[in-house]
Amino acid sequence: MKALITGGSGGxxxxxxxxxxxxxxIVVNPSRNELDLSNPNNIKDxxxxxxxxNIIINNAGINDLTYIDTTSLNExxxxxxxxxxxxxxxxxxxxxxxxxxNYGRILNVSSxxxxxxxxxxxxxxxSKAALHSFxxxxxxxxxxxxxxxxxxxxGYIDTKLTSKNNTPEQLVKLISKVPVRKLGQSMEIAKxxxxxxxxxxxxxxxxxxxxxxxxxxx
Ligand SMILES: NC(=O)c1ccc[n+]([C@@H]2O[C@H](COP(=O)([O-])OP(=O)(O)OC[C@H]3O[C@@H](n4cnc5c(N)ncnc54)[C@H](OP(=O)(O)O)[C@@H]3O)[C@@H](O)[C@H]2O)c1
Numbered sequence: 001m002k003a004l005i006t007g008g009s010g011g012x013x014x015x016x017x018x019x020x021x022x023x024x025x026i027v028v029n030p031s032r033n034e035l036d037l038s039n040p041n042n043i044k045d046x047x048x049x050x051x052x053x054n055i056i057i058n059n060a061g062i063n064d065l066t067y068i069d070t071t072s073l074n075e076x077x078x079x080x081x082x083x084x085x086x087x088x089x090x091x092x093x094x095x096x097x098x099x100x101x102n103y104g105r106i107l108n109v110s111s112x113x114x115x116x117x118x119x120x121x122x123x124x125x126x127s128k129a130a131l132h133s134f135x136x137x138x139x140x141x142x143x144x145x146x147x148x149x150x151x152x153x154x155g156y157i158d159t160k161l162t163s164k165n166n167t168p169e170q171l172v173k174l175i176s177k178v179p180v181r182k183l184g185q186s187m188e189i190a191k192x193x194x195x196x197x198x199x200x201x202x203x204x205x206x207x208x209x210x211x212x213x214x215x216x217x218x
Pocket of ligand 1: 006007008009010011012013031032035036037038039059060061062063082109110111112153154155156157158159160161162
């Protein structure tokens, strides 16, 4: 088994890469220098160099805080390039190969902020909503080819992305709202990523929310 995992230098991505390697899966984990997702027009050469792929995990993502009334078009495009357009191009590139080999597992890492939002998250939330919508579109266009596609939507996971966008005071407040009273751990995401790809034969087109119950409460 061979998996392409984007964003492998980040908190969640590096844990997924390590966990998959422990399970004897060959991991293709390009650095940003090798595969810069901020320019989807330029990623084809790198994708062409990957052979015999079975699994795609679109994990890389950015969450730059901007308010709607001052967000520039470039800021919107930049977020969508990394969080949605590049994952789309990656899936598009491998889909025919997955169909020919009658096997493929695709996992898109979205966010609970794809269904809900917070101040300054308009571009992030919109891009993550688009990514989960794409999951369902892939399912409709891969019928009969043993290709299973799902979304994982984390809540607040203990990574640098979470500490960058929330002050320590905000984090304490946030944790008090999570029914399990703690941040999630990357390993939890990694185990589900494995379960939903190599360990999966029938879950298809679903969004698995891993948020400690946060989105159950108002
Ligand atoms: N942490 C959370 O609480 C949380 C919650 C919900 C959803 N998520 C989602 O989970 C995924 C991983 O999050 P994380 O917390 O692990 O984030 P992170 O620590 O900030 O890591 C993000 C990863 O994406 C890569 N990346 C960013 N821009 C890129 C670009 N232009 N080209 C290639 N790679 C790029 C980063 O590479 P560099 O090292 O080069 O920057 C890094 O490896 C993201 O999609 C995020 O939206 C996270």
